[in-house]
Amino acid sequence: MNTLNLGSDEIPATKKKSNTRNLKIALGLAAVILVPTIGSTLAGSITVSAATIEFGQGFTSTVTCNGASAITITPTSTLAAEDGLFYLGPITVSGIVTACDGKIFTFKVLNAASAVQTVSDTVGSTTFCRVVFDKDSTYSTSANCTISNGASGGFAVAPTASLLASAVYKITLESSSA
Numbered sequence: 485m486n487t488l489n490l491g492s493d494e495i496p497a498t499k500k501k502s503n504t505r506n507l508k509i510a511l512g513l514a515a516v517i518l519v520p521t522i523g524s525t526l527a528g529s530i531t532v533s534a535a536t537i538e539f540g541q542g543f544t545s546t547v548t549c550n551g552a553s554a555i556t557i558t559p560t561s562t563l564a565a566e567d568g569l570f571y572l573g574p575i576t577v578s579g580i581v582t583a584c585d586g587k588i589f590t591f592k593v594l595n596a597a598s599a600v601q602t603v604s605d606t607v608g609s610t611t612f613c614r615v616v617f618d619k620d621s622t623y624s625t626s627a628n629c630t631i632s633n634g635a636s637g638g639f640a641v642a643p644t645a646s647l648l649a650s651a652v653y654k655i656t657l658e659s660s661s662a
Contacts, residue, residue, distance in 0.1 A: 549587050553581055556579045557576070557657060558576040558578075559572060559652065560572075569649075571647060574632065576639075576640045577657075578638035580637050580638060584659070585618065585620070586618070587661065588614060588661070589617060590614050590615075590660070591615075591641060591657055592611060592612050592655070593647060593652055594652075594653055594656065595651050601651060602647070603628060603647065604645050605645045613628050613629035613641050615631060629642055629644060630642045630644060
């Protein structure tokens with residue numbers, strides 16, 4: 485006769501770890517890594533010509549005097565008869581609206597390594613040209629570059645230093661208030 489056996493003589497089967505536990509751990513680690521990364525990326529995003537820009541430390545407003553209109557910058561080159569090389573010539577600027585009256589435009593020329601090039605030897609190796617835009621009369625400029633073609637909505641500015649055209653990779657334009 486068998487007695488009442490409440491237990492089993494067999495070793496109890498171990499419960500398998502569920503696959504969802506490993507998935508939960510992996511998702512938790514991913515969240516710990518991604519949340520700070522996404523937060524810092526979003527805090528550092530900048531949009532040009534937007535009403536507001538967030539730098540992660542608050543908001544600032546950027547306003548362009550040209551509105552939705554584009555300013556066109558067209559560099560030219562000239563061939564020197566002495567050495568047969570091409571040099572940077574006048575930089576034609578067009579499409580400036582009258583709302584930019586009194587704004588200061590600063591030009592810089594960069595090479596392929598993003599190093600700023602010298603555009604004027606007459607002022608002690610200056611690396612920028614600065615033009616004050618005047619919609620009603622001739623444009624004024626600093627001694628760094630020469631200016632010509634003062635017409636409504638545009639002008640041409642030429643460096644006074646001899647700069648090889650092959651050394652020109654980018655031309656930057658910055659505007660600021662007077």
